[in-house]
Amino acid sequence: MASTQNLSLPAETLANDDRYEMLVQLSPDALYLLQDGKLVYVNNAGVRLLKAQSVEELLGMPMADMLHPDYLAKSEARVAKMLSTWKQAPSIEQKYMQRDGTAIDVEVRSAPFMYLGKPAIQVLARDITARKAAEQALHLSEERHRQAALEATRAKDSLHHEKIILEMIALDEPLKDILREVCLGIEWIVGQICCSISLLDAGGNHIQVVAAPSLPEAYVKVMNGMAIGPQAACSGAAIFLNQPIITSDIASDPRWEEFRGDALAHGLRACWSVPIRAASGAVLGALDAYFYEPQAPGREELNFVSNITHLVGVAIQKDRVERSLQESEERYRSVVNCLAEGIMVQSRDGTIVACNPSAERILRLPSGSVIGNKLLGVRRMFTEDGNEISQEDLPSRVALRRGEAILNLTMGVETAEGATVWVSQNVLPIRQAGEQEVSSVLISFTDVTAVKEAQQRLKFLATHDTLTGLPNRAFLVERLGHALSLAQRQNHRIALMFLDLDRFKHVNDTIGHEAGDQLLQTVTSRLSACIRETDTLARLGGDEFVVLAEGFDDPEYLTSLAERILSAISEPFRLRGYEYYLGVSIGISVHPDDGDDGMTLLRCADSAMYAAKESGRNNYQFYTQEMNARSQRRYHLEKNLRHALSTGQFVVHYQPKINLQDGKIVGAEGLLRWNHPDLGLVSPEDFIPIAEETGLIVPIGRWVLEQACRQAATWRRDFAPDLRISVNLSPRQFQDDQLVEVIGDLIRETGLPAHALELEITESLLIGDTDKLKPMFDALTALGVVFSLDDFGTGYSSLSYLQRFPISNLKIDRSFINGIPSNRDSVALTQTIIAMANALTLTVTAEGVEDEQQMRFLQEAGCCEMQGNYYSKPVAAEDFARLLAAGR
Numbered sequence: 001m002a003s004t005q006n007l008s009l010p011a012e013t014l015a016n017d018d019r020y021e022m023l024v025q026l027s028p029d030a031l032y033l034l035q036d037g038k039l040v041y042v043n044n045a046g047v048r049l050l051k052a053q054s055v056e057e058l059l060g061m062p063m064a065d066m067l068h069p070d071y072l073a074k075s076e077a078r079v080a081k082m083l084s085t086w087k088q089a090p091s092i093e094q095k096y097m098q099r100d101g102t103a104i105d106v107e108v109r110s111a112p113f114m115y116l117g118k119p120a121i122q123v124l125a126r127d128i129t130a131r132k133a134a135e136q137a138l139h140l141s142e143e144r145h146r147q148a149a150l151e152a153t154r155a156k157d158s159l160h161h162e163k164i165i166l167e168m169i170a171l172d173e174p175l176k177d178i179l180r181e182v183c184l185g186i187e188w189i190v191g192q193i194c195c196s197i198s199l200l201d202a203g204g205n206h207i208q209v210v211a212a213p214s215l216p217e218a219y220v221k222v223m224n225g226m227a228i229g230p231q232a233a234c235s236g237a238a239i240f241l242n243q244p245i246i247t248s249d250i251a252s253d254p255r256w257e258e259f260r261g262d263a264l265a266h267g268l269r270a271c272w273s274v275p276i277r278a279a280s281g282a283v284l285g286a287l288d289a290y291f292y293e294p295q296a297p298g299r300e301e302l303n304f305v306s307n308i309t310h311l312v313g314v315a316i317q318k319d320r321v322e323r324s325l326q327e328s329e330e331r332y333r334s335v336v337n338c339l340a341e342g343i344m345v346q347s348r349d350g351t352i353v354a355c356n357p358s359a360e361r362i363l364r365l366p367s368g369s370v371i372g373n374k375l376l377g378v379r380r381m382f383t384e385d386g387n388e389i390s391q392e393d394l395p396s397r398v399a400l401r402r403g404e405a406i407l408n409l410t411m412g413v414e415t416a417e418g419a420t421v422w423v424s425q426n427v428l429p430i431r432q433a434g435e436q437e438v439s440s441v442l443i444s445f446t447d448v449t450a451v452k453e454a455q456q457r458l459k460f461l462a463t464h465d466t467l468t469g470l471p472n473r474a475f476l477v478e479r480l481g482h483a484l485s486l487a488q489r490q491n492h493r494i495a496l497m498f499l500d501l502d503r504f505k506h507v508n509d510t511i512g513h514e515a516g517d518q519l520l521q522t523v524t525s526r527l528s529a530c531i532r533e534t535d536t537l538a539r540l541g542g543d544e545f546v547v548l549a550e551g552f553d554d555p556e557y558l559t560s561l562a563e564r565i566l567s568a569i570s571e572p573f574r575l576r577g578y579e580y581y582l583g584v585s586i587g588i589s590v591h592p593d594d595g596d597d598g599m600t601l602l603r604c605a606d607s608a609m610y611a612a613k614e615s616g617r618n619n620y621q622f623y624t625q626e627m628n629a630r631s632q633r634r635y636h637l638e639k640n641l642r643h644a645l646s647t648g649q650f651v652v653h654y655q656p657k658i659n660l661q662d663g664k665i666v667g668a669e670g671l672l673r674w675n676h677p678d679l680g681l682v683s684p685e686d687f688i689p690i691a692e693e694t695g696l697i698v699p700i701g702r703w704v705l706e707q708a709c710r711q712a713a714t715w716r717r718d719f720a721p722d723l724r725i726s727v728n729l730s731p732r733q734f735q736d737d738q739l740v741e742v743i744g745d746l747i748r749e750t751g752l753p754a755h756a757l758e759l760e761i762t763e764s765l766l767i768g769d770t771d772k773l774k775p776m777f778d779a780l781t782a783l784g785v786v787f788s789l790d791d792f793g794t795g796y797s798s799l800s801y802l803q804r805f806p807i808s809n810l811k812i813d814r815s816f817i818n819g820i821p822s823n824r825d826s827v828a829l830t831q832t833i834i835a836m837a838n839a840l841t842l843t844v845t846a847e848g849v850e851d852e853q854q855m856r857f858l859q860e861a862g863c864c865e866m867q868g869n870y871y872s873k874p875v876a877a878e879d880f881a882r883l884l885a886a887g888r
C-alpha cells in the first residue's frame with residue numbers, strides 16, 4: 001500500500017505519465033480525486049468499489065452521494081481542514097454508499113493535491129467489509145461469551161436460590177419468610193432491582209402486598225389494596241389478565257397514571273409484573289420487579305423471574321393446602337369434641353391415641369389423663385348378662401384381630417370408683433392407606449346407663465310389687481316353676497303358704513289408702529323377718545301374700561313358720577296414733593302331696609286359706625281334698641256375680657223393725673238376696689265381700705237402694721204412712737262421688753220422704769277419710785236422710801264418731817243379743833249401749849232377736865226397737881206387704 005506521502009503527486013504528472021496512469025489503474029485500492037466537492041478522477045478499483053458501471057458514471061458525482069450520510073458532516077470538515085492546512089489527514093474508517101444503495105465499510109486515506117492547477121483531495125479507499133465483519137464476529141462472540149458467563153453465574157445463583165426456597169418449603173417455614181427470601185434472592189441475582197409479591201385477596205378484587213423487603217414502606221402502603229383490572233398498574237393488571245405486564249418506563253406508561261407520582265418519588269422507573277399461578281393455572285398473585293432506570297427485560301430475565309414464580313406458586317398452594325387441612329382438622333376436632341358420643345382411638349398395643357371429652361365424661365375418667373395411656377381408669381367390663389369380659393375378648397381386641405367392625409354392642413363398664421356405666425358401642429378397625437393390617441380401632445360409644453337402668457327397673461317392676469318391693473305373682477310363678485323342677489329332680493318337698501290378712505280391708509277402707517299402704521309395708525317387714533333366706537315371700541296384690549318354702553327337711557318347719565307369722569301379725573300396728581289389730585289366715589299346700597304344678601299348688605293353698613278364714617280367722621290350715629269344693633264355689637261366685645245384676649238374679653228381701661212398746665211394724669231393712677240359677681239362694685255374707693273387692697257393690701248397692709225406696713214409697717201409700725226403710729251401705733259405696741246425687745234423685749223419683757230413708761253404715765266407715773266423708777254426710781243429712789250405725793259394739797264403739805257424724809240410731813249387733821240373757825258380758829254391754837244411746841238421744845234397734853226372753857229384756861232395758869227372727873225373718877216384698885196388711 002502506498003504511503004500518504006506517495007499520494008502527494010503533482011497533478012500534471014498523474015495526467016501525463018502513462019506509466020503512472022497504468023499503475024493507478026492497476027492499484028487494488030480505489031483512488032478518487034475530489035475537486036470542489038465532486039469526483040474528478042476515479043480508477044478502476046474505485047469504480048468497482050462503488051459498484052458503478054463505468055468511470056463516467058462516477059465523474060462529477062458529489063462527494064455527498066458516495067458517502068454514508070452519517071459520515072458526510074465529518075468528511076466535509078476533514079476535507080476543509082486538509083485544504084486549509086494542506087496536510088494529509090490521518091487514516092479513518094468510513095462508510096461509502098455503493099450505487100445499489102449498499103453501505104460498505106472502507107478505510108480512507110486522504111491528502112490535498114493540486115490537480116489541473118486547482119486544489120483537490122486525493123482519496124485512497126480500501127474495502128474493509130471483510131475485516132469489519134471479522135471484527136464484528138469477534139466482538140459478538142466475545143459478547144456472547146460474556147453473556148454466557150453472566151448467565152452461567154446467574155443460573156448458578158438462581159439454582160442456589162431455588163434450592164434455598166425449596167428447602168424452606170420442605171421445612172414448612174412460614175410463607176411470609178419464603179416470599180421475602182424469594183424477593184431478596186431475585187434482587188441479589190439480578191442486581192439493581194427491588195421485588196415485591198402480592199396476592200389476590202379473599203374477595204378476589206384487590207391485591208395484598210405480602211412481601212416487599214426492599215421497597216420503601218410508604219410505597220408498599222400505597223400499593224397495598226390496589227384494585228385489579230386490565231388497566232391497573234403492574235401486578236393489578238398481571239393478576240387480572242393472567243399475563244406478564246412490562247412497564248419499561250413508568251414515567252410514560254398510561255397504566256401508571258394513578259401510582260406514577262408515588263413510584264417516581266421513590267426513584268422507581270420501570271416495573272415488570274409476572275403472574276403467580278397455581279398448578280391449575282388459576283392466578284394466585286404476581287411478582288413485581290422494579291428498576292431504577294427505564295428498561296425492558298430480556299427474554300432471559302423474564303424467564304428467570306417466571307421460573308421463580310412457579311416456585312412461589314407451589315409455596316403459596318402448599319401453605320393454603322396446609323392451612324385448609326389445619327382448618328378442616330380443627331373443624332373435625334371441634335365437632336368430635338362437641339359430640340355427646342364418646343370417641344376413642346386405640347392403637348394395637350392398647351394405647352389410647354385420641355379421646356374426646358365426652359369419652360372421659362362417660363367413663364368418669366379425669367380430663368386429659370387418657371391420651372397416651374392404656375385404659376387404666378376402667379376396672380372391668382362385662383356383658384349384659386353380667387359376665388366379665390376377658391382382655392382377649394374385649395371388643396377392641398376382637399376388632400383388631402378380625403379386622404371387622406363390631407356394631408351396637410351394649411356392655412357394662414366398671415369405673416375406677418366402682419360405678420357401673422352402660423355403653424352402647426361401635427368398634428371400627430382403622431387401616432393405614434395401602435395396609436392390610438389393622439393399625440388401630442375407632443371406638444364410639446353412647447352412655448345408655450339411664451336406658452339400661454330404666455330397663456332393669458322395668459324388669460323389676462314387671463316382677464315386683466312397687467309398694468313393698470316384694471316379688472309379684474309373675475315372679476312367684478316363675479320361681480315356683482324352677483323350684484318345682486328342682487324339687488322333682490332332687491325328690492324334695494316344697495310348700496306354698498297363702499296368707500290373707502284378716503280385717504285389713506276394714507282398716508284400709510277406714511284409715512285411707514295411704515295409711516293402708518304403710519300398714520302393708522309394716523306387714524311385709526314382719527313377714528320377711530319370719531322366713532329363711534331360701535324361702536321366697538311374694539305379694540299377690542291387696543292383702544294377699546305367699547311364702548314359697550324350699551329345702552326344708554323337717555315338716556315341722558311349716559307349722560313353726562305359720563305360727564311365727566301368726567304371732568308376728570297379731571302384734572298391734574301403730575298408725576296415726578291408733579293401734580290396729582290384724583290377723584292372718586294361712587293356707588298351706590305341699591308338693592308333691594297336693595299337686596305337681598304351680599297353679600294347682602296355688603289353688604290348694606288359696607282354698608286352705610279360705611278354710612282358715614272360715615274356721616275363725618287368724619289360724620293356719622293345711623290343704624285337704626274337701627277344701628277344693630269351697631274354693632271352686634268362691635271362684636264360681638266371683639265369675640257369676642258380674643252378670644247377676646243384668647240378668648235379674650238379685651232380689652231384695654225385707655225384715656220388719658218392730659216398736660218394742662206397741663209391737664207394730666215401724667220399719668223394714670232391705671237385705672239383698674242372690675237367686676243363683678244353679679246354686680240357689682246365695683247368702684250376702686258369701687257374695688257381698690266379693691262384690692266389695694271387685695267394686696261391683698257400687699252398681700249393686702244403687703240397685704238395692706232404688707228397689708227399697710220404690711217399695712217403701714208404695715207401702716207407705718198403701719199400708720203404713722210412717723214406715724221407714726233401712727238400707728245397708730258398704731264403705732266402698734262412699735267412694736262413689738255420685739252417691740249423694742244418686743240418693744237425691746231416688747228420693748225425687750220415688751216420692752219417698754227423705755226422713756223415711758235410713759242408711760245403715762258400719763263403724764269402720766267413720767274412722768276413714770273424714771275430710772271426704774263429712775261433706776257427704778252433711779249433704780245427705782241436708783236431704784233429710786237419717787243414719788243408723790250397724791253392728792254397734794263389735795268395733796270401736798267410739799263416742800267421738802257419734803258426736804261428729806249425724807247418727808240418729810244405733811243397732812246393737814246380734815252377737816250380743818244372742819248372748820242375752822245367759823252371757824253376762826252381752827247383757828252388760830247391751831244395757832250400756834242402750835243407756836249411752838238414751839243419753840245421746842239416739843234411738844236403739846236390737847237386731848237378731850230370736851226369742852221372747854230377749855225381747856222382754858230389751859223392753860225392760862229401754863230399747864225402743866227390735867228386729868229378728870222372733871218376729872219375722874227377712875221375707876220377699878209380697879210377704880212383707882201381707883205382714884203390713886195384717887196390721888201387725
Ligand SMILES: Nc1nc2c(ncn2[C@@H]2O[C@@H]3COP(=O)(O)O[C@H]4[C@@H](O)[C@H](n5cnc6c(=O)[nH]c(N)nc65)O[C@@H]4COP(=O)(O)O[C@H]3[C@H]2O)c(=O)[nH]1
Pocket residue numbers: 655670671672673683684685688701704727728729730760790791814847848849850867868869870873874
Ligand atoms: N241368726 C239370726 N240372724 C238374723 C236374725 N234376724 C236377722 N238376721 C240376719 O242378720 C243380718 C242383718 O243384716 P246386717 O247386720 O245388716 O248384715 C248384713 C249386711 O251387712 C250384708 N247385706 C245384706 N244386704 C246388703 C245390701 O243390700 N247391701 C250391703 N252393703 N250389705 C248387705 O249382709 C249381712 C248379712 O245379711 P243377711 O244374711 O241377710 O243377714 C241379715 C239377717 O237375715 C236373727 O234373729 N237371727
